[in-house]
Amino acid sequence: MSENKTAWERIQLVHNTGRPTINDYLPLIFTDYYEMHGDRLYGDDKAVIGAVGRLDGRPVTIIAQVKGRDINENKVCNFAMPHPEGYRKALRLARQAEKFHRPLICFIDTPGAFCGIAAEERGMGEAIAKNIAEFMTLRTPIISIVLGEAGSGGALGLGVCDELAMLENAQYSVLSPRGFASILWKDASREREASEIMRITAEDMVRLGVAETIIEEPLGGAHNDLDKISENIKEYLSQVIPEKCQKDIDVLLKERYTKFRKIGAFIE
């Protein structure tokens, strides 16, 4: 059921409703899945989970940013704000997906990469840059789905893909409306106004060529019917994954490059 909500209403919906997280979706979409841990360089970032499992019987690799469903879960997963080791774990598992010819499915759900001393010391910029560049030429299909919020470079670290889908009320933004208002107008309280001019909704993403698909949410939002929204996500994946797997990989890579290459607005 498609509803007309403002960007601000969608932000409230994503933040304040006990919206389902990847931990709710995993058992309803995939079977036989095993979580994999660690980046083999520094540690295991609990803000990013990686798993190997099956979608309709087909082995797939799953990488996802994890939001907590309560404060205790959020303490563990750092409110879905990854450190560099989260992106490096993602890259390790992405390369493994390539090696074993498994399609890669990324679930994006983060306010952004974590801003802190340790994150800078361990090279947050380098970690995200590396993922973007390596995902661009990863020789296996990549599908990314934005579950709730996709914040800035922290989202793009899992966002280079053959096709991007947005849940109907999900948002993708260059930074939070609050940050946007505080940088541009030096007034964080104007976040509502910022959210409406920033173009952050699923429809905006399709219009701007950033996303290809919108996955419909149950009436009132994903939290109202977990089975239904899981079914919708699975239906999308069941259709898009075989389609991409059938394509010649060199053609797929060319199209992936072009998808991002053509985003921009300039005159000469």
Add this chain to the structure above:
Amino acid sequence: MFEDFFKVVTKRFNGGDDDYKPPMFKCPRCQGLSPLSRYEELHRVCPACNYHGRLSAQERISITIDKESFREFDSEMKSRNPIDFPEYEEKQEELRERTGLNDAVITGTATIKGSPCVIGVMDSRYMMASMGSVVGEKIARAFEYAAANKLPVIMFTASGGARMQEGIVSLMQMAKTAGAVKLHSDQGGLYITVLTDPTTGGVTASFASLGDIIIAEPKILIGFAGRRVIENTIKQRLPDDFQLAEFMYEKGFIDMIVERRKMRSVLSHLLKLHGYNKKGV
């Protein structure tokens, strides 16, 4: 947010009848005052602490490459307003007049002591060298040209990050540029990044961090998140040297810190070490 870093201050000497006021430079790193003429003579390097200040793209090109070797790409490219951001066009029009630039990066081909290369230089005077459609497109084209013509790329980076006024389109330029770097790299091309003050945000998290060789100028700011953002997140003051070139060097993200007066010579050596010799030789 970095605009006040580079404030040239004029100090008045209260010398009674003598109203001579030599223009002074106040260093954003050591806070020391030195005569502006001395600072300029050193190509904007602080005589007291060796902080390497900001240069315009034109100045940078002229002290780096062989005279008259520059052929610019896409000099007329200008940004549109992809998310219809209020007053974006007006702001750019004013900056074009003030800086003589059409956007925040200049790209082209040049030679350095005879070695041919593709060069890109970002200019922080233009909207803090934030990356929007034009920066993304010009950089992607520069790498694609270099890949097609088997040339190395030298990129002098400086940026406050994403261009907020272009919203999500700005963010996608990270993918566009990093993708083009990868394409050039996969074909065996050499890419040298020179990080200059300040290199932050989405530029750090894309092409600036992807050089085969990463050089930084002394004492410059390098980071992903802004200092204030981190301080607000962790609720404590950061040490003064946090995110300076020397800090990132210690942490293993930079190959070498090179002083401005030696940069041209170091770049020339590195190009030749990778087999990019004089044209036709």
